[in-house]
Every structure is written in structure tokens, then in C-alpha cells.
Amino acid sequence: MIAETVCSAVAAAGLGIAAVTxxxxxFLTAARIAAxxxxxxxxxxxxxxxxxADTAFSPVAWAGFGVLGGAWLLFAGTRAIERRRGRRKGATAAQPDVVAPQASAPSLGAAKRGTDPTRSKPSTGSRAGDSGxxxxxxxxxxxKHGI
Known part of the structure; x- marks a missing residue:
């Protein structure tokens, strides 16, 4: 009851200030004050x-806000620990090694591809998949673009 009276008095005072303005x-400032x-x-x-007002003076409501804050702290804390460890739960087991192993073969180098670095390269220009x-x-x- 008191909160409603205070808000109504503030609104009436604001409208009075807008009228004086x-x-x-x-007029533009008066319209803004009225709003x-x-x-x-x-x-x-x-x-x-x-x-x-009912929520602000209710101990049960404040206890509920405390529980919500505690839950948020638990979520944030576990997330921070996961990031600190460098992995998320189950992420290491669920990751596939390579989606397309042949697509990344040129960037891996000879040792990781399983090829012998002493072998000669195939002749250029004869095959469609040739890197040349x-x-x-x-x-x-x-x-063409001058680069």
C-alpha cells in the first residue's frame, strides 16, 4: 500500500515538472520527463x-534467490574446472581421429603418411590428381589478378 502511494506521488510530481517545463x-524535454x-x-x-514489495519482504523469496545463486555458482564452477583441465566431459572419447584421412595427407608430411621420403615423386602432367x-x-x- 505504501509503495503504491509513493509511486503515485512520484508520478504526479513528475507530471507537474513536465507541465512547468x-x-x-x-516541449521535447517536457515530453521526455512525462514519459x-x-x-x-x-x-x-x-x-x-x-x-x-511482497517479494522483497518475504524470507522464502530471498531463500529462493539464494538457492538460485548457489546453483549458478555450481554451474559456473564446474565449467571453469572443465576449461582449466582442457577438455569437456566425454570430448576426448567422442572425437573421431580424422574425417577424411586422404584429404589431410599432403599437410601431414612424409613420416606421418607412412610413405618413404626416399621414393621419387610421380611424373608431372600425366595424372589428373597430380599436385602440379x-x-x-x-x-x-x-x-591474372597481378598477385
Missing amino acids: AFRKR YALVPLGLVMTGFVEWA DDFSDIEAILK
């Missing part, structure tokens, strides 16, 4: 002020 020919003054009145009319043909197209595009 409008009388001084500062701010109507917010507490709207909160009273919707019942939000009564709900907030692949890069010649790219070189032509770069030369």
Missing part, C-alpha cells in the same frame, strides 16, 4: 509494485 516552451513520470504509475497499475596440375590453375588465377 512545457510552460517554458521546452519517465508515467513509468511508476504504469508499474502500480499492472500490479508489479505489489508483487515486488592443381597448383597451375591457382597460379594462373593469381597471375
Whole structure:
């Protein structure tokens, strides 16, 4: 009851200040002050002020906020520990090794591909999958653009 009265008085005072401001020919500022003054009145009319006042003075509501805060701390703490360890639960077991092993073979090097570095490379230009043909197209595009 007291909270509703205070909010209504604040709204009335704000509307009075807006009227004085409008009388001084500062209409834009007066409209802005009136808008701010109507917010507490709207909160009273919707019942939000009564709900907030009941919640603010309720020990059960404060205990509920404490429980929610504790739950949030547990979530945040476990997340921080997972990040500190460098992995998430089950992420190491669920990761596949390689989706397409042949696609990443050129970037791995000879030792990881299982090929012998002493073997000679295949002849250039005879096969469609040859790396020389692949890069010649790219070189032509770069030369065309002056790069």
C-alpha cells in the first residue's frame, strides 16, 4: 500500500515538472520527463509494485534467490574446472581421429603418411590428381589478378 502511494506521488510530481517545463516552451524535454513520470504509475497499475514489495519482504523469496545463486555458482564452477583441465566431459572419447584421412595427407608430411621420403615423386602432367596440375590453375588465377 505504501509503495503504491509513493509511486503515485512520484508520478504526479513528475507530471507537474513536465507541465512547468512545457510552460517554458521546452516541449521535447517536457515530453521526455512525462514519459519517465508515467513509468511508476504504469508499474502500480499492472500490479508489479505489489508483487515486488511482497517479494522483497518475504524470507522464502530471498531463500529462493539464494538457492538460485548457489546453483549458478555450481554451474559456473564446474565449467571453469572443465576449461582449466582442457577438455569437456566425454570430448576426448567422442572425437573421431580424422574425417577424411586422404584429404589431410599432403599437410601431414612424409613420416606421418607412412610413405618413404626416399621414393621419387610421380611424373608431372600425366595424372589428373597430380599436385602440379592443381597448383597451375591457382597460379594462373593469381597471375591474372597481378598477385
